[in-house]
Amino acid sequence: MNDLAxxxxxxxxxxxxxxxxxxxxxxxxxxxxEAFYALKDITLEIKKGERVGIIGPNGSGKTTxxxxxxxxxxxxxxxxKTYGRVVSLIDLEAGFHPEFTGEQNxxxxxxxxxxxxxxxxxKLRRIIKFSGVGKFIDAPMFTYSEGMKLRLGFxxxxxxxxxxxLLDENMAVGDQDFRQKSFAKIREFFESGKTVVMVSHYMExxxxxxxxxxxxxxxxxxxxxxxxxxVSRYKKSFKV
Amino acid sequence: xxxxxxxxxxxNTLFGFLWIVVNPILQMVVIGFxxxxxxxxxxxxxxxxxxxxxxxxxxxxxxxxxxxxSIVNERGLIKKAKFPRAVIPLSIIFSNLINTxxxxxxxxxxxxxxxxxxxxxxxGLILGLVLLIVFTVGVSLLTSALNVRFRDIYFFVQAALIxxxxxxxxxxxxxxxxxxxxxxxxxxxxxxxxxxxxxxxVSAPPPGLAMLMVNTFTICLVAICGVIIxxxxxxxxDDWI
Numbered sequence: 001m002n003d004l005a006x007x008x009x010x011x012x013x014x015x016x017x018x019x020x021x022x023x024x025x026x027x028x029x030x031x032x033x034e035a036f037y038a039l040k041d042i043t044l045e046i047k048k049g050e051r052v053g054i055i056g057p058n059g060s061g062k063t064t065x066x067x068x069x070x071x072x073x074x075x076x077x078x079x080x081k082t083y084g085r086v087v088s089l090i091d092l093e094a095g096f097h098p099e100f101t102g103e104q105n106x107x108x109x110x111x112x113x114x115x116x117x118x119x120x121x122x123k124l125r126r127i128i129k130f131s132g133v134g135k136f137i138d139a140p141m142f143t144y145s146e147g148m149k150l151r152l153g154f155x156x157x158x159x160x161x162x163x164x165x166l167l168d169e170n171m172a173v174g175d176q177d178f179r180q181k182s183f184a185k186i187r188e189f190f191e192s193g194k195t196v197v198m199v200s201h202y203m204e205x206x207x208x209x210x211x212x213x214x215x216x217x218x219x220x221x222x223x224x225x226x227x228x229x230x231v232s233r234y235k236k237s238f239k240v
Numbered sequence: 241x242x243x244x245x246x247x248x249x250x251x252n253t254l255f256g257f258l259w260i261v262v263n264p265i266l267q268m269v270v271i272g273f274x275x276x277x278x279x280x281x282x283x284x285x286x287x288x289x290x291x292x293x294x295x296x297x298x299x300x301x302x303x304x305x306x307x308x309x310s311i312v313n314e315r316g317l318i319k320k321a322k323f324p325r326a327v328i329p330l331s332i333i334f335s336n337l338i339n340t341x342x343x344x345x346x347x348x349x350x351x352x353x354x355x356x357x358x359x360x361x362x363x364g365l366i367l368g369l370v371l372l373i374v375f376t377v378g379v380s381l382l383t384s385a386l387n388v389r390f391r392d393i394y395f396f397v398q399a400a401l402i403x404x405x406x407x408x409x410x411x412x413x414x415x416x417x418x419x420x421x422x423x424x425x426x427x428x429x430x431x432x433x434x435x436x437x438x439x440x441x442v443s444a445p446p447p448g449l450a451m452l453m454v455n456t457f458t459i460c461l462v463a464i465c466g467v468i469i470x471x472x473x474x475x476x477x478d479d480w481i
Contacts, residue, residue, distance in 0.1 A: 015479055067478065071322030074475035086322075096316070112321040 004083060005164055005195040006046040006069055011078035013039040013064050013219075038064040040219040041078070046212075048083075048163075051196040053210035053227060055203070055234055060216040062199040066166045069197060084163025084195070085114055089154070098142040102133055102152060105141055109156045123159045130185075131155035132178060151178055158185045165189055167198035203231050261343045264294035275411050283413050285356050285442050291347055292441045293410035293434050296368075299340040300376050300430065301401055303333045307380035308397045311388050315481040325474040329384045333376055351441055361440040368436030371459050375429055378463030381470040388473065388480045408434055413444065426451055429458045 017034040039061045046052050054062045067073045068080050070088040096105045106127055110120040120127075128137050131152045136144065144152075167186070190196060190209060200206050206213060206227060213230040215223040223230050268290045276286065283289050307329040311318065314328050351357045387393040408430045409417075417425055425431045432447035432455040439446040447455070 072319060073478035088321075109320075112317060112323055114321075114323075 003048050004045060004081075005048045005050065006044075006083075006197070007079075007081045008042050008044050008065075008068070009079045009081075011039055011042045011068060011075045011080060012037065013061070013068065013073070014076040037219050039068075039075075042219075042221060043078075044214065044221065044224075046195060046197065048195055049193040050212060051190060051210045052198070053206040053213040054197065054199045054216060055201075055206060055213060055231065056216035056222075061219045062216055063168060065216070066168060066197065066199060069164070070166055082164060085160065086164045086166065087113055087157055087160050087162035088166040089157055089168060096141050096149060096153065099140055101140055102137040102144070103128075106137075106152065106156055109153070110160065113157065113160050115160055127152075127155050127159050130158065130181065147178075154182055158182070162189075162194065164195040164197070167196065167200075203235065207231055261346050264291055264298055264343070267294050271411050279412065279416070283444070285354060288347075288350060288354060288356055289413075289438060289442045289444060290411060292437050293408075295340060295343050295347070296372060296434050296437050297405060297408065297410050297430075299336060299372065301405070303336045303376045303380055304383065304397060304401060306336070307332045308383040308387050309394050311384045311477060312391070312481055318477050318481060325477060326381065326470060329380045330377065333373075333380055337373065356442045358440060358443055361436075361446065364436045364446060365440035368433050368440070371429075371436070371456060372433045374463045375433065375459040378459070378466035381466035382462070385466075385470040385473040388477050404428070404430070409438075410434060414447075415445070426454045427458070429455045429462070431455060433459075 015036045015038055017036050042061075042065070054065060056062055064073075066088060068075055069082060070086055071080075071082070072088075074080075097108060100108065103124070106124065107117070107120055110127075111117065128134075131148075131154070133144075133148050133152055136148065141149065165186075196209070198206070198210065210227050213224065213227040214221055215230050215234050223233060268287055271294075272287050272290050276282070310328050310332055311325065317323075317328070318325065348357075383393055383397050387397075407424070407428050409425070414422075414425060414431065414435065432452045435444065435447040435451075438444035
């Protein structure tokens with residue numbers, strides 16, 4: 001019965017706009033809050049193995065949807081339900097501790113992403129090899145270059161064996177060589193029947209990878225369905 | 241599992257548990273020297289009395305100052321993945337607790353030499369420890385959760401801790417407090433916690449029953465508030481950091 005991977009029912013996400021660093025004193029003095037709705041009453045279902053694209057202009061709530069699915073933030077109202085291990089490629093570098101060595105960070109990160117310790121130990125070799133960090137793995141993280149951090153971050157995520165993968169835009173990671181490796185890995189995910197939700201501005205990429213596309217605008221679903229049709233309607237809307 | 245790793249992580253960032261003992265000893269020497277000039281009624285074993293109080297206080301003080309900004313400091317982790325957010329402040333308190341217990345292990349030596357320790361009041365000591373942990377966890381959850389929304393909570397905590405130190409019978413005994421003002425110490429849950437430790441370890445008088453009841457009630461209340469507020473606020477940490 002359960003062939004669903006993700007279900008969002010009536011999801012609304014309200015953010016409070018803060019103009020400066022919030023303080024309690026200020027709040028007590030002027031209690032007013034400016035609200036901003038990133039998502040309004042979104043309902044959608046994604047089946048297992050489906051590859052879904054989310055498109056829309058900036059500020060339409062695309063990343064918010066990914067965050068909600070990843071469980072990083074909770075909806076203001078409505079329900080988000082996911083089945084299986086969700087892994088997001090939203091912020092690869094986040095969660096690394098600069099004082100720790102690469103290896104310790106792999107463990108820390110892997111555990112945060114829901115892997116067991118022995119699972120990480122088993123995969124450690126492959127993770128390090130894939131990242132191409134090499135002998136720097138024993139060096140503290142603050143000595144790493146940006147590219148190395150990204151590569152290690154991606155490598156950990158890629159080895160978590162997720163059921164649902166969330167891809168944000170700009171996931172082109174590292175140099176030419178590593179980019180090819182990472183795209184190969186992502187393609188591997190696609191082919192092994194994982195559920196994929198991706199956000200991108202590259203319409204060709206979306207069309208090539210996804211079957212279904214949701215078009216968001218101002219926090220609402222404006223259109224959804226067959227990738228090709230939705231993308232062409234989306235493109236047309238700009239030509240007016 | 242996540243917790244284990246995070247605990248290890250914070251253990252590494254501490255300077256090593258030696259400081260947990262060296263620090264209060266230094267404080268003890270300075271405060272002990274100065275306060276003896278002012279205090280009218282001498283407290284028996286004043287230096288040991290101080291040391292016990294300071295160890296208890298330092299646990300509370302250090303936990304709170306490190307846990308309060310912890311959620312904001314770990315925004316990288318919060319933004320990365322879904323995991324029980326309470327792990328962050330709790331791991332700080334936990335590693336702190338281990339250090340403190342090691343500290344108590346070390347001062348056991350002088351306590352045994354001077355034979356101030358009374359094994360009859362061991363249940364009191366355990367009660368004191370439980371109350372201390374519950375209270376520290378409760379307050380830390382409360383302040384760390386609120387600090388995400390209101391960044392001035394941290395400054396408030398820092399200021400409050402300085403006053404709180406003198407509002408707790410660490411450098412003096414509750415006996416010197418004027419009778420009309422005793423209600424103020426009843427409001428401070430740490431009063432009987434510290435007294436329970438002092439009673440068991442340096443044979444100071446135990447807390448009065450009324451004091452103990454009121455303090456225990458306050459501690460439970462604070463802890464419940466902390467857990468509830470943390471669990472409500474933790475859902476939306478990502479929105480605020």
